[in-house]
Amino acid sequence: AIRKPQRVMARRSSRPATVATRSYLFNRSVRSTPYRIKRASAQTLHFENGWNVLDASGGAAVTGIGHLSTRVEQVMIKTLKRGIAYISSMMFDTDVAEDFARFLITTTDGKMTRAVFYSSGTEANEAAYKVALQYHATEKANPEPTRTLFIARDRSYHGTTLGALDMSGHKARRELYERVLPHNTHHISPCYAYRGLQTGESVAEYVTRLKNELEQKIQDLGPKNVAAFICEPVVGAALGCVPAEAGYLAAMREVCDRYGILLIFDEVMCGMGRTGYLHAWQKEGVAPDIQTVGKGLAGGFQQLSAMLVSPKVNDAFEYGPGSGAFSHGHTFQNYPLACAAGLEVQKIIQEENLLQNVKEKGFRLSKSLKKRLSNHRHVGDIRGAGLFWGIEFVKDKQTMEPFPADMKINWRIYEKGLAPPYEIHVYPGMGTADGVNGDHIILSPSYNITDTEIDAIVDRVARLIEDYF
Numbered sequence: 001a002i003r004k005p006q007r008v009m010a011r012r013s014s015r016p017a018t019v020a021t022r023s024y025l026f027n028r029s030v031r032s033t034p035y036r037i038k039r040a041s042a043q044t045l046h047f048e049n050g051w052n053v054l055d056a057s058g059g060a061a062v063t064g065i066g067h068l069s070t071r072v073e074q075v076m077i078k079t080l081k082r083g084i085a086y087i088s089s090m091m092f093d094t095d096v097a098e099d100f101a102r103f104l105i106t107t108t109d110g111k112m113t114r115a116v117f118y119s120s121g122t123e124a125n126e127a128a129y130k131v132a133l134q135y136h137a138t139e140k141a142n143p144e145p146t147r148t149l150f151i152a153r154d155r156s157y158h159g160t161t162l163g164a165l166d167m168s169g170h171k172a173r174r175e176l177y178e179r180v181l182p183h184n185t186h187h188i189s190p191c192y193a194y195r196g197l198q199t200g201e202s203v204a205e206y207v208t209r210l211k212n213e214l215e216q217k218i219q220d221l222g223p224k225n226v227a228a229f230i231c232e233p234v235v236g237a238a239l240g241c242v243p244a245e246a247g248y249l250a251a252m253r254e255v256c257d258r259y260g261i262l263l264i265f266d267e268v269m270c271g272m273g274r275t276g277y278l279h280a281w282q283k284e285g286v287a288p289d290i291q292t293v294g295k296g297l298a299g300g301f302q303q304l305s306a307m308l309v310s311p312k313v314n315d316a317f318e319y320g321p322g323s324g325a326f327s328h329g330h331t332f333q334n335y336p337l338a339c340a341a342g343l344e345v346q347k348i349i350q351e352e353n354l355l356q357n358v359k360e361k362g363f364r365l366s367k368s369l370k371k372r373l374s375n376h377r378h379v380g381d382i383r384g385a386g387l388f389w390g391i392e393f394v395k396d397k398q399t400m401e402p403f404p405a406d407m408k409i410n411w412r413i414y415e416k417g418l419a420p421p422y423e424i425h426v427y428p429g430m431g432t433a434d435g436v437n438g439d440h441i442i443l444s445p446s447y448n449i450t451d452t453e454i455d456a457i458v459d460r461v462a463r464l465i466e467d468y469f
């Protein structure tokens with residue numbers, strides 16, 4: 001039997017908290033206090049209450065090399081000892097930021113040419129939004145200031161500030177701010193075969209249908225009014241690890257090129273090795289004009305994101321009629337301490353051949369997950385790439401009807417999983433959006449996970465789901 005809705009977060013209380021228990025953090029819900037973590041070892045979170053929880057998600061797919069690293073620790077101390085934890089990027093440059101930018105650019109097969117570092121995925125996407133506007137309005141040889149509109153996809157998430165949220169197609173996240181959003185973005189269907197592929201339709205036909213939908217939207221808006229199209233090559237928390245179908249990215253690229261529209265790939269969640277490729281777009285070799293990365297960039301050792309631009313975008317700024325200045329900046333842009341940590345994380349990923357491990361362990365994870373859970377009556381779909389797997393839950397397997405959103409299945413499974421006897425941390429995703437897709441959980445362990453740990457993850461997750469329903 002399906003459990004009745006219970007408390008979503010533990011220890012929720014309507015009583016004013018006493019001084020001893022009161023949190024001074026303006027938490028995501030001020031009526032709940034999240035579990036407190038005392039420390040972490042490589043792949044385990046040690047809670048203050050004594051639970052030792054296997055980390056199968058690294059927050060929201062952030063952790064890449066586990067929670068501890070002497071190398072990263074040392075490089076950060078070295079940077080601190082040089083006194084360059086912070087140097088203003090408005091006036092100065094540092095070798096650490098420059099080295100990390102060069103490293104990133106050299107991994108893109110010449111497709112991207114410059115990078116700038118921020119502190120969050122949202123900031124990177126907000127910058128992408130604005131760089132696209134400025135590119136069209138002032139920097140090109142033939143400026144097109146009418147290009148102010150964006151196209152994004154339904155049930156997407158690109159960030160929390162107003163520009164990034166405007167691009168996001170996630171109704172629940174937009175709802176409260178709908179009145180003040182810029183409304184520059186128009187949304188089309190995501191590439192989500194589980195629910196989008198029609199009976200009898202081939203993947204190629206599905207991709208063509210989605211391509212036509214983009215083209216139709218451009219026509220409706222007026223081709224000269226559209227600045228950019230943004231999508232995630234593998235949709236993360238908004239849908240639950242949904243990779244684009246074969247040929248989809250190339251089809252979108254082709255349409256964007258035909259109409260002079262910039263293509264932005266949001267790889268904040270799926271990038272930096274998560275899919276087994278350093279950049280998710282490398283699987284199909286379709287590069288964007290602007291790319292954003294975040295979560296895994298510094299593996300959680302520092303808060304760090306980046307926006308990468310292609311030669312086409314850079315050249316318009318460098319050689320175009322405009323000022324050459326991107327009219328946008330942050331105090332903590334190109335923050336050296338974070339760049340030092342990020343570069344070391346990426347060197348470890350390279351030197352320890354962890355992308356190969358992502359592919360191998362990802363194969364093991366997906367195979368055993370499917371074996372254990374595919375036939376479960378409430379498991380609708382198991383999909384993903386590399387070490388990035390989503391399990392979508394449905395009320396009815398045949399009709400794919402989701403559970404009601406207010407049941408918050410994702411959060412309940414997440415919370416049950418933390419406690420013994422499971423002690424497993426899965427990511428609850430964003431839940432049923434618009435009542436269309438189902439709730440899901442995400443598994444996104446560190447890239448250096450072992451076979452034994454993968455087997456433990458699958459076993460605990462399978463028991464958790466079997467016991468929950």
Ligand code: PLP
Pocket residue numbers: 060119120121122123125157158159160232236237266267268269270294295
């Ligand atoms: N883009 C995607 C695809 C994301 O998954 C997220 C965060 O979940 C963001 C952007 C926003 O990143 P941040 O939370 O670091 O601002």
